[in-house]
Amino acid sequence: MSRFALLLGGPLLVTEALKERLEGFRLLAADSGARHALALGAVPELWLGDMDSSPPWLQRALKAPKEILPRAKDKTDGEALLERALALGAEEVLLLGGIGGRLDHTLAHLNLAFALAQEGLKVELTDGLTRAFPLLPGVHAFPLPPGTPFSLLPYPEATLGVEGARWNLPPTPLGATTLTLENEALGPIRVEVVEGRAVLYLF
Structure with a gap:
Protein backbone atom coordinates (compact mmCIF):
# COMPACT_ATOMS: atom_id res chain seq x y z
CA MET A 1 0.00 0.00 0.00
CA THR A 130 -6.12 13.35 19.03
CA ARG A 131 -7.20 11.45 15.93
CA ALA A 132 -10.21 11.72 13.59
CA PHE A 133 -11.53 9.23 11.02
CA PRO A 134 -14.17 9.94 8.35
CA LEU A 135 -16.80 7.18 8.27
CA LEU A 136 -19.00 6.43 5.28
CA PRO A 137 -21.93 3.96 5.25
CA GLY A 138 -20.79 0.51 6.28
CA VAL A 139 -19.29 -1.30 9.26
CA HIS A 140 -16.00 0.00 10.64
CA ALA A 141 -13.83 -1.90 13.14
CA PHE A 142 -11.25 -0.16 15.34
CA PRO A 143 -8.88 -2.22 17.53
CA LEU A 144 -8.82 0.22 20.44
CA PRO A 145 -7.21 -0.53 23.81
CA PRO A 146 -9.65 -0.76 26.73
CA GLY A 147 -10.30 2.64 28.25
CA THR A 148 -9.77 4.64 25.05
CA PRO A 149 -12.07 7.69 25.12
CA PHE A 150 -13.89 8.56 21.93
CA SER A 151 -16.74 10.54 20.45
CA LEU A 152 -18.85 9.55 17.47
CA LEU A 153 -20.29 12.50 15.59
CA PRO A 154 -22.92 12.57 12.83
CA TYR A 155 -21.59 14.79 10.03
CA PRO A 156 -24.09 16.44 9.94
CA GLU A 157 -26.75 13.71 10.08
CA ALA A 158 -26.46 9.93 10.18
CA THR A 159 -27.98 6.72 11.42
CA LEU A 160 -25.26 5.31 13.68
CA GLY A 161 -24.65 2.38 15.98
CA VAL A 162 -21.68 1.34 18.13
CA GLU A 163 -20.73 -1.89 19.91
CA GLY A 164 -17.86 -2.64 22.27
CA ALA A 165 -18.20 0.61 24.19
CA ARG A 166 -19.15 1.54 27.72
CA TRP A 167 -22.34 2.97 26.22
CA ASN A 168 -23.40 0.93 23.20
CA LEU A 169 -25.92 2.36 20.79
CA PRO A 170 -28.22 0.49 18.40
CA PRO A 171 -28.50 2.09 14.94
CA THR A 172 -30.17 5.41 15.71
CA PRO A 173 -30.97 8.43 13.50
CA LEU A 174 -28.96 11.38 14.81
CA GLY A 175 -28.57 15.01 13.89
CA ALA A 176 -27.17 17.78 16.07
CA THR A 177 -26.59 15.96 19.36
CA THR A 178 -24.28 15.48 22.32
CA LEU A 179 -25.61 11.95 22.89
CA THR A 180 -22.58 10.30 21.30
CA LEU A 181 -19.86 12.44 22.92
CA GLU A 182 -17.34 11.13 25.47
CA ASN A 183 -17.79 7.38 25.26
CA GLU A 184 -15.19 4.79 26.26
CA ALA A 185 -13.99 1.68 24.44
CA LEU A 186 -14.01 -1.58 26.39
CA GLY A 187 -11.68 -2.98 23.74
CA PRO A 188 -12.12 -3.15 19.96
CA ILE A 189 -15.22 -1.25 18.86
CA ARG A 190 -17.52 -1.73 15.91
CA VAL A 191 -19.19 1.32 14.38
CA GLU A 192 -22.06 0.92 11.92
CA VAL A 193 -23.07 3.81 9.70
CA VAL A 194 -26.42 2.85 8.19
CA GLU A 195 -27.05 6.17 6.43
CA GLY A 196 -25.19 9.44 6.16
CA ARG A 197 -21.64 9.93 7.36
CA ALA A 198 -19.87 10.37 10.68
CA VAL A 199 -16.57 11.19 12.34
CA LEU A 200 -14.90 8.99 14.93
CA TYR A 201 -12.80 11.19 17.22
CA LEU A 202 -10.24 9.65 19.59
CA PHE A 203 -8.88 11.83 22.37
Missing part, protein backbone atom coordinates in the same frame (compact mmCIF):
# COMPACT_ATOMS: atom_id res chain seq x y z
CA SER A 2 1.30 3.46 -0.94
CA ARG A 3 1.17 5.50 2.28
CA PHE A 4 1.65 9.26 2.53
CA ALA A 5 1.91 11.55 5.55
CA LEU A 6 1.14 15.16 4.70
CA LEU A 7 2.43 17.93 6.96
CA LEU A 8 -0.24 20.63 7.14
CA GLY A 9 -0.25 23.99 8.90
CA GLY A 10 -2.30 23.10 11.99
CA PRO A 11 -0.81 22.25 15.38
CA LEU A 12 1.07 18.97 15.77
CA LEU A 13 2.42 17.40 18.95
CA VAL A 14 5.45 15.36 17.91
CA THR A 15 5.97 12.31 20.12
CA GLU A 16 8.17 9.22 19.85
CA ALA A 17 5.01 7.20 19.19
CA LEU A 18 4.16 9.45 16.24
CA LYS A 19 7.69 9.15 14.85
CA GLU A 20 7.45 5.36 15.02
CA ARG A 21 4.05 5.42 13.39
CA LEU A 22 5.41 7.30 10.39
CA GLU A 23 7.73 4.47 9.43
CA GLY A 24 6.78 3.34 5.95
CA PHE A 25 5.07 6.64 5.08
CA ARG A 26 6.30 9.01 2.39
CA LEU A 27 6.51 12.51 3.85
CA LEU A 28 5.28 15.64 2.01
CA ALA A 29 4.83 19.17 3.38
CA ALA A 30 2.50 22.07 2.61
CA ASP A 31 3.91 25.55 3.24
CA SER A 32 4.20 26.21 7.00
CA GLY A 33 3.43 22.57 7.74
CA ALA A 34 7.08 21.99 6.93
CA ARG A 35 8.01 23.32 10.38
CA HIS A 36 6.79 20.01 11.79
CA ALA A 37 9.49 18.25 9.79
CA LEU A 38 12.11 19.89 11.99
CA ALA A 39 10.44 18.54 15.12
CA LEU A 40 10.19 15.10 13.50
CA GLY A 41 13.85 15.21 12.49
CA ALA A 42 12.84 14.31 8.94
CA VAL A 43 13.17 15.87 5.51
CA PRO A 44 10.07 15.79 3.25
CA GLU A 45 10.57 14.58 -0.27
CA LEU A 46 8.51 17.58 -1.42
CA TRP A 47 7.75 20.97 0.12
CA LEU A 48 4.93 22.58 -1.83
CA GLY A 49 3.20 25.93 -1.41
CA ASP A 50 3.24 29.65 -2.04
CA MET A 51 5.48 30.05 1.06
CA ASP A 52 3.47 32.99 2.36
CA SER A 53 3.45 31.46 5.85
CA SER A 54 6.95 29.95 5.81
CA PRO A 55 9.36 32.51 7.32
CA PRO A 56 12.88 32.88 5.96
CA TRP A 57 14.41 31.07 8.93
CA LEU A 58 12.33 27.98 8.16
CA GLN A 59 13.28 28.07 4.49
CA ARG A 60 16.94 28.27 5.51
CA ALA A 61 16.69 25.53 8.12
CA LEU A 62 14.86 22.90 6.07
CA LYS A 63 16.70 21.61 3.02
CA ALA A 64 13.83 19.94 1.21
CA PRO A 65 12.98 20.09 -2.53
CA LYS A 66 10.57 22.99 -2.96
CA GLU A 67 7.85 23.65 -5.48
CA ILE A 68 6.53 27.22 -5.36
CA LEU A 69 2.85 27.80 -6.09
CA PRO A 70 1.29 31.17 -7.01
CA ARG A 71 -0.43 33.01 -4.18
CA ALA A 72 -3.49 33.70 -6.33
CA LYS A 73 -5.10 30.26 -6.62
CA ASP A 74 -8.46 28.62 -5.95
CA LYS A 75 -7.24 26.01 -3.44
CA THR A 76 -5.15 25.85 -0.29
CA ASP A 77 -1.58 24.63 -0.31
CA GLY A 78 -2.80 21.59 1.65
CA GLU A 79 -5.35 20.68 -1.01
CA ALA A 80 -2.72 21.10 -3.73
CA LEU A 81 -0.39 18.81 -1.78
CA LEU A 82 -3.15 16.25 -1.39
CA GLU A 83 -3.71 16.27 -5.15
CA ARG A 84 0.01 15.66 -5.61
CA ALA A 85 -0.08 12.69 -3.22
CA LEU A 86 -2.99 11.22 -5.19
CA ALA A 87 -1.07 11.70 -8.43
CA LEU A 88 1.81 9.78 -6.83
CA GLY A 89 -0.51 6.85 -6.14
CA ALA A 90 -1.50 7.39 -2.50
CA GLU A 91 -3.78 4.70 -1.09
CA GLU A 92 -3.53 5.75 2.56
CA VAL A 93 -3.22 9.35 3.73
CA LEU A 94 -2.34 10.65 7.18
CA LEU A 95 -3.06 14.37 7.54
CA LEU A 96 -0.65 15.64 10.19
CA GLY A 97 -1.77 18.98 11.57
CA GLY A 98 -5.09 18.39 9.81
CA ILE A 99 -7.23 19.09 12.89
CA GLY A 100 -6.97 21.73 15.60
CA GLY A 101 -5.99 25.35 15.20
CA ARG A 102 -8.12 27.23 12.69
CA LEU A 103 -11.69 25.93 12.56
CA ASP A 104 -12.12 26.76 8.88
CA HIS A 105 -9.08 24.66 7.96
CA THR A 106 -10.17 21.79 10.21
CA LEU A 107 -13.61 21.64 8.58
CA ALA A 108 -12.10 21.92 5.11
CA HIS A 109 -9.70 19.07 5.90
CA LEU A 110 -12.58 16.92 7.17
CA ASN A 111 -14.49 17.53 3.94
CA LEU A 112 -11.39 16.59 1.91
CA ALA A 113 -11.01 13.47 4.04
CA PHE A 114 -14.57 12.39 3.21
CA ALA A 115 -13.90 12.96 -0.48
CA LEU A 116 -10.82 10.73 -0.23
CA ALA A 117 -12.75 8.06 1.65
CA GLN A 118 -15.38 8.04 -1.10
CA GLU A 119 -12.55 7.26 -3.54
CA GLY A 120 -11.60 4.24 -1.45
CA LEU A 121 -8.61 5.71 0.39
CA LYS A 122 -7.83 5.09 4.04
CA VAL A 123 -7.71 8.50 5.76
CA GLU A 124 -6.86 9.80 9.20
CA LEU A 125 -6.39 13.30 10.59
CA THR A 126 -4.32 14.01 13.69
CA ASP A 127 -2.74 16.75 15.75
CA GLY A 128 -0.40 14.20 17.32
CA LEU A 129 -2.59 13.86 20.39
Whole structure:
Protein backbone atom coordinates (compact mmCIF):
# COMPACT_ATOMS: atom_id res chain seq x y z
CA MET A 1 0.00 0.00 0.00
CA SER A 2 1.30 3.46 -0.94
CA ARG A 3 1.17 5.50 2.28
CA PHE A 4 1.65 9.26 2.53
CA ALA A 5 1.91 11.55 5.55
CA LEU A 6 1.14 15.16 4.70
CA LEU A 7 2.43 17.93 6.96
CA LEU A 8 -0.24 20.63 7.14
CA GLY A 9 -0.25 23.99 8.90
CA GLY A 10 -2.30 23.10 11.99
CA PRO A 11 -0.81 22.25 15.38
CA LEU A 12 1.07 18.97 15.77
CA LEU A 13 2.42 17.40 18.95
CA VAL A 14 5.45 15.36 17.91
CA THR A 15 5.97 12.31 20.12
CA GLU A 16 8.17 9.22 19.85
CA ALA A 17 5.01 7.20 19.19
CA LEU A 18 4.16 9.45 16.24
CA LYS A 19 7.69 9.15 14.85
CA GLU A 20 7.45 5.36 15.02
CA ARG A 21 4.05 5.42 13.39
CA LEU A 22 5.41 7.30 10.39
CA GLU A 23 7.73 4.47 9.43
CA GLY A 24 6.78 3.34 5.95
CA PHE A 25 5.07 6.64 5.08
CA ARG A 26 6.30 9.01 2.39
CA LEU A 27 6.51 12.51 3.85
CA LEU A 28 5.28 15.64 2.01
CA ALA A 29 4.83 19.17 3.38
CA ALA A 30 2.50 22.07 2.61
CA ASP A 31 3.91 25.55 3.24
CA SER A 32 4.20 26.21 7.00
CA GLY A 33 3.43 22.57 7.74
CA ALA A 34 7.08 21.99 6.93
CA ARG A 35 8.01 23.32 10.38
CA HIS A 36 6.79 20.01 11.79
CA ALA A 37 9.49 18.25 9.79
CA LEU A 38 12.11 19.89 11.99
CA ALA A 39 10.44 18.54 15.12
CA LEU A 40 10.19 15.10 13.50
CA GLY A 41 13.85 15.21 12.49
CA ALA A 42 12.84 14.31 8.94
CA VAL A 43 13.17 15.87 5.51
CA PRO A 44 10.07 15.79 3.25
CA GLU A 45 10.57 14.58 -0.27
CA LEU A 46 8.51 17.58 -1.42
CA TRP A 47 7.75 20.97 0.12
CA LEU A 48 4.93 22.58 -1.83
CA GLY A 49 3.20 25.93 -1.41
CA ASP A 50 3.24 29.65 -2.04
CA MET A 51 5.48 30.05 1.06
CA ASP A 52 3.47 32.99 2.36
CA SER A 53 3.45 31.46 5.85
CA SER A 54 6.95 29.95 5.81
CA PRO A 55 9.36 32.51 7.32
CA PRO A 56 12.88 32.88 5.96
CA TRP A 57 14.41 31.07 8.93
CA LEU A 58 12.33 27.98 8.16
CA GLN A 59 13.28 28.07 4.49
CA ARG A 60 16.94 28.27 5.51
CA ALA A 61 16.69 25.53 8.12
CA LEU A 62 14.86 22.90 6.07
CA LYS A 63 16.70 21.61 3.02
CA ALA A 64 13.83 19.94 1.21
CA PRO A 65 12.98 20.09 -2.53
CA LYS A 66 10.57 22.99 -2.96
CA GLU A 67 7.85 23.65 -5.48
CA ILE A 68 6.53 27.22 -5.36
CA LEU A 69 2.85 27.80 -6.09
CA PRO A 70 1.29 31.17 -7.01
CA ARG A 71 -0.43 33.01 -4.18
CA ALA A 72 -3.49 33.70 -6.33
CA LYS A 73 -5.10 30.26 -6.62
CA ASP A 74 -8.46 28.62 -5.95
CA LYS A 75 -7.24 26.01 -3.44
CA THR A 76 -5.15 25.85 -0.29
CA ASP A 77 -1.58 24.63 -0.31
CA GLY A 78 -2.80 21.59 1.65
CA GLU A 79 -5.35 20.68 -1.01
CA ALA A 80 -2.72 21.10 -3.73
CA LEU A 81 -0.39 18.81 -1.78
CA LEU A 82 -3.15 16.25 -1.39
CA GLU A 83 -3.71 16.27 -5.15
CA ARG A 84 0.01 15.66 -5.61
CA ALA A 85 -0.08 12.69 -3.22
CA LEU A 86 -2.99 11.22 -5.19
CA ALA A 87 -1.07 11.70 -8.43
CA LEU A 88 1.81 9.78 -6.83
CA GLY A 89 -0.51 6.85 -6.14
CA ALA A 90 -1.50 7.39 -2.50
CA GLU A 91 -3.78 4.70 -1.09
CA GLU A 92 -3.53 5.75 2.56
CA VAL A 93 -3.22 9.35 3.73
CA LEU A 94 -2.34 10.65 7.18
CA LEU A 95 -3.06 14.37 7.54
CA LEU A 96 -0.65 15.64 10.19
CA GLY A 97 -1.77 18.98 11.57
CA GLY A 98 -5.09 18.39 9.81
CA ILE A 99 -7.23 19.09 12.89
CA GLY A 100 -6.97 21.73 15.60
CA GLY A 101 -5.99 25.35 15.20
CA ARG A 102 -8.12 27.23 12.69
CA LEU A 103 -11.69 25.93 12.56
CA ASP A 104 -12.12 26.76 8.88
CA HIS A 105 -9.08 24.66 7.96
CA THR A 106 -10.17 21.79 10.21
CA LEU A 107 -13.61 21.64 8.58
CA ALA A 108 -12.10 21.92 5.11
CA HIS A 109 -9.70 19.07 5.90
CA LEU A 110 -12.58 16.92 7.17
CA ASN A 111 -14.49 17.53 3.94
CA LEU A 112 -11.39 16.59 1.91
CA ALA A 113 -11.01 13.47 4.04
CA PHE A 114 -14.57 12.39 3.21
CA ALA A 115 -13.90 12.96 -0.48
CA LEU A 116 -10.82 10.73 -0.23
CA ALA A 117 -12.75 8.06 1.65
CA GLN A 118 -15.38 8.04 -1.10
CA GLU A 119 -12.55 7.26 -3.54
CA GLY A 120 -11.60 4.24 -1.45
CA LEU A 121 -8.61 5.71 0.39
CA LYS A 122 -7.83 5.09 4.04
CA VAL A 123 -7.71 8.50 5.76
CA GLU A 124 -6.86 9.80 9.20
CA LEU A 125 -6.39 13.30 10.59
CA THR A 126 -4.32 14.01 13.69
CA ASP A 127 -2.74 16.75 15.75
CA GLY A 128 -0.40 14.20 17.32
CA LEU A 129 -2.59 13.86 20.39
CA THR A 130 -6.12 13.35 19.03
CA ARG A 131 -7.20 11.45 15.93
CA ALA A 132 -10.21 11.72 13.59
CA PHE A 133 -11.53 9.23 11.02
CA PRO A 134 -14.17 9.94 8.35
CA LEU A 135 -16.80 7.18 8.27
CA LEU A 136 -19.00 6.43 5.28
CA PRO A 137 -21.93 3.96 5.25
CA GLY A 138 -20.79 0.51 6.28
CA VAL A 139 -19.29 -1.30 9.26
CA HIS A 140 -16.00 0.00 10.64
CA ALA A 141 -13.83 -1.90 13.14
CA PHE A 142 -11.25 -0.16 15.34
CA PRO A 143 -8.88 -2.22 17.53
CA LEU A 144 -8.82 0.22 20.44
CA PRO A 145 -7.21 -0.53 23.81
CA PRO A 146 -9.65 -0.76 26.73
CA GLY A 147 -10.30 2.64 28.25
CA THR A 148 -9.77 4.64 25.05
CA PRO A 149 -12.07 7.69 25.12
CA PHE A 150 -13.89 8.56 21.93
CA SER A 151 -16.74 10.54 20.45
CA LEU A 152 -18.85 9.55 17.47
CA LEU A 153 -20.29 12.50 15.59
CA PRO A 154 -22.92 12.57 12.83
CA TYR A 155 -21.59 14.79 10.03
CA PRO A 156 -24.09 16.44 9.94
CA GLU A 157 -26.75 13.71 10.08
CA ALA A 158 -26.46 9.93 10.18
CA THR A 159 -27.98 6.72 11.42
CA LEU A 160 -25.26 5.31 13.68
CA GLY A 161 -24.65 2.38 15.98
CA VAL A 162 -21.68 1.34 18.13
CA GLU A 163 -20.73 -1.89 19.91
CA GLY A 164 -17.86 -2.64 22.27
CA ALA A 165 -18.20 0.61 24.19
CA ARG A 166 -19.15 1.54 27.72
CA TRP A 167 -22.34 2.97 26.22
CA ASN A 168 -23.40 0.93 23.20
CA LEU A 169 -25.92 2.36 20.79
CA PRO A 170 -28.22 0.49 18.40
CA PRO A 171 -28.50 2.09 14.94
CA THR A 172 -30.17 5.41 15.71
CA PRO A 173 -30.97 8.43 13.50
CA LEU A 174 -28.96 11.38 14.81
CA GLY A 175 -28.57 15.01 13.89
CA ALA A 176 -27.17 17.78 16.07
CA THR A 177 -26.59 15.96 19.36
CA THR A 178 -24.28 15.48 22.32
CA LEU A 179 -25.61 11.95 22.89
CA THR A 180 -22.58 10.30 21.30
CA LEU A 181 -19.86 12.44 22.92
CA GLU A 182 -17.34 11.13 25.47
CA ASN A 183 -17.79 7.38 25.26
CA GLU A 184 -15.19 4.79 26.26
CA ALA A 185 -13.99 1.68 24.44
CA LEU A 186 -14.01 -1.58 26.39
CA GLY A 187 -11.68 -2.98 23.74
CA PRO A 188 -12.12 -3.15 19.96
CA ILE A 189 -15.22 -1.25 18.86
CA ARG A 190 -17.52 -1.73 15.91
CA VAL A 191 -19.19 1.32 14.38
CA GLU A 192 -22.06 0.92 11.92
CA VAL A 193 -23.07 3.81 9.70
CA VAL A 194 -26.42 2.85 8.19
CA GLU A 195 -27.05 6.17 6.43
CA GLY A 196 -25.19 9.44 6.16
CA ARG A 197 -21.64 9.93 7.36
CA ALA A 198 -19.87 10.37 10.68
CA VAL A 199 -16.57 11.19 12.34
CA LEU A 200 -14.90 8.99 14.93
CA TYR A 201 -12.80 11.19 17.22
CA LEU A 202 -10.24 9.65 19.59
CA PHE A 203 -8.88 11.83 22.37
